[in-house]
Amino acid sequence: AARVLTEDMKLTVIGCGYLGATHAACMAELGHDVLGVDVDADKVSRLQAGEVPFFEPGLADVLRRNLAAGRLRFTTDHRDAAAFASVHFLGVGTPQVRRGYGVDLSHVESAIDALTPLVRGEHLIIGKSTVPVGTAAALSQRMAVLTAPGSRVDLAWSPEFLREGFAVEDTLEPDRLVLGTDPDDEDDRAEQVITEIYREILETGVPFVRTDWATAELVKVSANAFLATKISFINAVSEICENVGADVSTLADAIGYDARIGRRFLNAGLGFGGGCLPKDIRGFMARADEVGAGQALRFLREVDAINTRRRSAMVELVADAVGGDVLGTNIAVLGAAFKPESDDVRDSPALNVAGQLALRGASVAVFDPKANDNSRRLYPTLAYAQSAVEACEQADAVVVATDWAEFVHMAPEELADVVRARVIVDGRRCLDAAAWRSAGWRFYAIGGPMRA
Numbered sequence: 060a061a062r063v064l065t066e067d068m069k070l071t072v073i074g075c076g077y078l079g080a081t082h083a084a085c086m087a088e089l090g091h092d093v094l095g096v097d098v099d100a101d102k103v104s105r106l107q108a109g110e111v112p113f114f115e116p117g118l119a120d121v122l123r124r125n126l127a128a129g130r131l132r133f134t135t136d137h138r139d140a141a142a143f144a145s146v147h148f149l150g151v152g153t154p155q156v157r158r159g160y161g162v163d164l165s166h167v168e169s170a171i172d173a174l175t176p177l178v179r180g181e182h183l184i185i186g187k188s189t190v191p192v193g194t195a196a197a198l199s200q201r202m203a204v205l206t207a208p209g210s211r212v213d214l215a216w217s218p219e220f221l222r223e224g225f226a227v228e229d230t231l232e233p234d235r236l237v238l239g240t241d242p243d244d245e246d247d248r249a250e251q252v253i254t255e256i257y258r259e260i261l262e263t264g265v266p267f268v269r270t271d272w273a274t275a276e277l278v279k280v281s282a283n284a285f286l287a288t289k290i291s292f293i294n295a296v297s298e299i300c301e302n303v304g305a306d307v308s309t310l311a312d313a314i315g316y317d318a319r320i321g322r323r324f325l326n327a328g329l330g331f332g333g334g335c336l337p338k339d340i341r342g343f344m345a346r347a348d349e350v351g352a353g354q355a356l357r358f359l360r361e362v363d364a365i366n367t368r369r370r371s372a373m374v375e376l377v378a379d380a381v382g383g384d385v386l387g388t389n390i391a392v393l394g395a396a397f398k399p400e401s402d403d404v405r406d407s408p409a410l411n412v413a414g415q416l417a418l419r420g421a422s423v424a425v426f427d428p429k430a431n432d433n434s435r436r437l438y439p440t441l442a443y444a445q446s447a448v449e450a451c452e453q454a455d456a457v458v459v460a461t462d463w464a465e466f467v468h469m470a471p472e473e474l475a476d477v478v479r480a481r482v483i484v485d486g487r488r489c490l491d492a493a494a495w496r497s498a499g500w501r502f503y504a505i506g507g508p509m510r511a
């Protein structure tokens with residue numbers, strides 16, 4: 060296809076959270092001229108000052124390098140976006156609605172409503188947010204009435220698959236790129252634009268899946284539903300292992316050697332959380348209902364139930380470990396983020412467990428290397444420590460709730476004289492059980508015995 064655009068492409072990224080800030084910085088890294096837009100003025104001024112408003116390894120370097128090179132800037136004003144470029148990525152949030160399983164599309168709609176009437180000439184919006192199938196078609200109709208006479212705004216959907224903790228790497232070296240466009244439009248303009256934007260990435264041979272809106276939207280939620288199912292599968296098996304004294308980690312190794320199964324994402328433990336998997340499987344179920352296929356995804360309810368059951372099971376295990384009741388005990392909870400290398404505490408299993416323990420009357424001290432501040436905002440009544448050692452002072456049990464490397468590699472001897480009782484509960488099956496036991500600790504792991 061003929062190149063429709065020149066080398067120095069201009070583009071905007073609307074919504075500069077985990078996804079959008081990373082995308083904006085990485086697009087600039089590819090050499091493009093990028094404007095990031097967010098309604099959060101504080102976030103915009105921090106990004107403009109070269110400060111990443113959340114924890115993401117490596118992102119600050121990319122951000123600062125491109126700010127300094129003059130290829131990247133941020134604004135709160137959608138008018139700047141309309142004037143700056145004719146290609147706009149959309150990465151605003153799509154949280155779960157407050158009541159029910161559905162997806163709250165109000166941020167996506169307000170971004171579209173703000174931008175569309177302002178643009179003149181031919182523009183392209185490329186949605187990256189995770190949305191229910193049918194969203195692009197509905198937004199396209201919404202845009203039709205907002206577009207200025209004589210102008211044209213196309214809509215494509217290119218879902219994002221980045222993992223927090225690896226966001227820069229995943230954006231610049233994705234497993235695949237997916238592009239969905241209007242099935243009734245023969246025009247391949249969106250494909251040409253995307254090909255130009257991602258040229259450097261595509262030249263490395265990354266698979267490029269070209270499809271319609273609905274398929275592209277479904278690819279994303281299906282991928283997350285599969286990953287959630289894989290985690291809940293091994294956690295369901297771990298419930299049986301617990302009852303019969305079998306070792307689910309050894310089992311996962313053994314079944315994982317089968318390439319059809321694979322060992323990744325097969326770790327039993329506290330289960331999944333964060334701003335994506337839980338709300339994405341719920342949103343998927345809700346939309347399946349709406350399109351008359353609710354029965355197809357009924358199993359995802361069970362996936363969700365298995366997952367949330369791990370959190371209560373963990374609380375029971377901690378209670379067992381301290382003699383049956385946590386009331387009046389001191390519990391150290393190490394980890395608050397939903398996974399290591401992230402400060403994201405949205406629907407975090409670790410914080411949920413900390414909260415449940417506090418509700419049962421334990422004095423809980425939480426420590427997370429990066430997520431203390433976010434946690435305090437969500438659970439202001441818990442106590443937060445400045446280090447793992449401080450959290451463990453006078454503890455009746457130490458709970459590892461997020462598998463940060465610094466917890467995985469903790470020396471049992473170092474904590475031995477800090478705690479009141481040498482009791483450790485491994486919620487991520489990430490510790491060296493033998494090392495803890497031989498240092499005189501009583502060792503418990505969610506999902507049953509851990510053989511050394």
Ligand code: NAD
Binds near residue numbers: 153171219220
């Ligand atoms: P986030 O909450 O960190 O960021 C969303 C941003 O959008 C916020 O900064 C918010 O202020 C901004 N915003 C809201 N309305 C706006 C508007 N009208 N105009 C401009 N900005 C606006 O969320 P996130 O984690 O970055 O997720 C964004 C989307 O990406 C979601 O659909 C999510 O499911 C998807 N996603 C996230 C990840 C991830 O790992 N975080 C991975 C893949 C996909």
